[in-house]
Each structure stands twice: as structure tokens, then as C-alpha cells.
Amino acid sequence: ETGVTQTPRHLVMGMTNKKSLKCEQHLGHNVMYWYKQSAKKPLELMFVYSLEERVENNSVPSRFSPECPNSSHLFLHLHTLQPEDSALYLCASSDSISSETQYFGPGTRLLVL
Amino acid sequence: QKEVEQNSGPLSVPEGAIASLNCTYSDRGSQSFFWYRQYSGKSPELIMSIYSNGDKEDGRFTAQLNKASQYVSLLIRDSQPSDSATYLCAVFYNQGGKLIFGQGTELSVKP
Numbered sequence: 001e002t003g004v005t006q007t008p009r010h011l012v013m014g015m016t017n018k019k020s021l022k023c024e025q026h027l028g029h030n031v032m033y034w035y036k037q038s039a040k041k042p043l044e045l046m047f048v049y050s051l052e053e054r055v056e057n058n059s060v061p062s063r064f065s066p067e068c069p070n071s072s073h074l075f076l077h078l079h080t081l082q083p084e085d086s087a088l089y090l091c092a093s094s095d096s097i098s099s100e101t102q103y104f105g106p107g108t109r110l111l112v113l
Numbered sequence: 114q115k116e117v118e119q120n121s122g123p124l125s126v127p128e129g130a131i132a133s134l135n136c137t138y139s140d141r142g143s144q145s146f147f148w149y150r151q152y153s154g155k156s157p158e159l160i161m162s163i164y165s166n167g168d169k170e171d172g173r174f175t176a177q178l179n180k181a182s183q184y185v186s187l188l189i190r191d192s193q194p195s196d197s198a199t200y201l202c203a204v205f206y207n208q209g210g211k212l213i214f215g216q217g218t219e220l221s222v223k224p
Contacts, residue, residue, distance in 0.1 A: 040121060043157075043201070043214040056211075090156055100145045100205040102212060104156040 002026055004105035006091050012111045013081065021076040021108045023091030031097050032074040034066060037088040037107070049074060050097045081112045115140045117204050119215035127223050132189040134218050136202030139183070145205035146178055146185045151217065152198045161187060192222045 004025045013019050025032060034046040048056035049068040063085075065077040074091055088109050092102040116139040126132045134148075145164055149157035163169045163176040163185065175188040185204075189196055202215040 040216060042117065042216045045211060098207070100147070100162070100212070101159060104158070106156050109154075 006105040018079040023074040025093040029093040031094045033092040035090040117215040122219040125221045134187040138204045147203040148187045149201040
């Protein structure tokens with residue numbers, strides 16, 4: 001595997017379910033990001049982890065819970081989501097927190113019923 | 114609130130024409146500007162970066178930056194149907210190391 005991978009690619013869940021999104025980067029980067037992309041809206045930065053430490057939390061509801069066990073892996077744990085949380089969730093990585101170039105994974109398309 | 118604005122489109126151009134995509138940003142202190150291409154159902158892919166006023170050319174793509182007007186654009190010459198995608202403008206803010214995206218402009222190149 002090369003670059004940034006995400007699983008699953010598609011996910012349908014009910015509002016009472018608990019699920020997790022996984023991201024893995026194979027680039028040797030130290031910073032990982034979660035973004036949310038809703039239709040016709042800009043990408044919204046959700047969380048940033050630098051060397052496994054959370055450095056950014058953009059007022060994201062607590063029903064989204066990130067986890068970064070090491071610099072190569074990033075998870076987004078989901079519970080009691082709402083239909084408006086349906087979106088494309090993108091993971092990205094970069095070399096450092098000051099690096100301007102981010103590499104994106106393919107995304108997880110989430111549908112909350 | 115740092116903002117990046119783009120026309121959402123869709124912008125439709127005939128094959129072989131020049132497509133012009135525009136972006137404005139709110140923070141005068143911004144130094145780094147990027148264009149990403151996103152095909153439907155795919156992730157954003159970096160295609161151009163520009164840091165200085167003026168033009169930067171890469172193949173059929175030209176990025177233009179005017180910091181005084183807080184304006185950045187992307188020109189695609191000899192547009193091809195394969196260029197049909199959403200183009201995202203992004204601005205990097207050194208404070209906090211954040212990349213702020215516009216909502217994207219959908220481009221459709223008709224054969």
C-alpha cells in the first residue's frame with residue numbers, strides 16, 4: 001500500500017450504531033488530519049494530530065471521537081450520529097505541522113439513516 | 114474568520130477552450146496558495162501551488178496570484194473532457210498551520 005489509505009470506503013449506519021473509520025499513511029509523515037466534506041460546502045477541518053498528540057479540535061461534536069495510536073494510524077470513532085453527519089470523511093497527512101502540502105486519502109462516504 | 118471564496122459553478126467550456134477558475138481570500142497575511150482537483154467520488158489531488166505575485170505555469174495549467182487584490186486564479190488551456198472535475202482553492206495560514214479550502218468550482222468540459 002502506498003500513500004494514504006482509508007477504510008471502509010462506504011459506510012451506512014443508523015443513528016444508534018457505533019462505527020469507526022480508519023486511516024493509515026505510508027509516507028512517514030508526522031501529522032494527520034480528519035476533514036469533513038459535505039455537498040457544495042468547503043472541506044471542514046475536524047481534527048489535527050501531530051506526533052500522536054491532538055493539536056486541533058475545531059468545535060466538533062462529541063459524537064465524533066478521534067484516536068491516534070501512532071503517527072501512521074488515525075481513527076474516527078462514531079456514535080449516535082445524526083443524518084446531517086452524512087458526508088465524505090477525508091483523512092490527510094503531512095510531513096510537519098508547518099508543512100503546506102497535505103496528501104489525502106480516498107475518503108469514506110458515510111450515510112447516516 | 115478566515116475565508117476562501119469560489120464560484121460553485123458549474124462552469125461549462127467547450128473542448129479546446131481556456132477554462133478560468135477564480136478564488137478570493139480574506140486574510141492579507143496569507144503566503145501560500147494551492148489548487149486541488151477533485152474528480153467525482155475521489156479525494157482532492159494537488160495540482161498547483163503558488164507563493165509569489167504573478168503567473169506560474171505547469172503544462173496546460175497556469176496559476177495567477179495577486180496579493181494586493183487577494184485573488185488567485187487557475188487557467189486551463191486546451192481544456193479536455195478529462196479536466197472535468199471540481200477545483201478547490203486552498204490557502205495556507207501560517208498561524209496554526211491551517212489549510213483553508215473554498216467550496217470548489219465544478220468544471221465541465223464538453224466534447
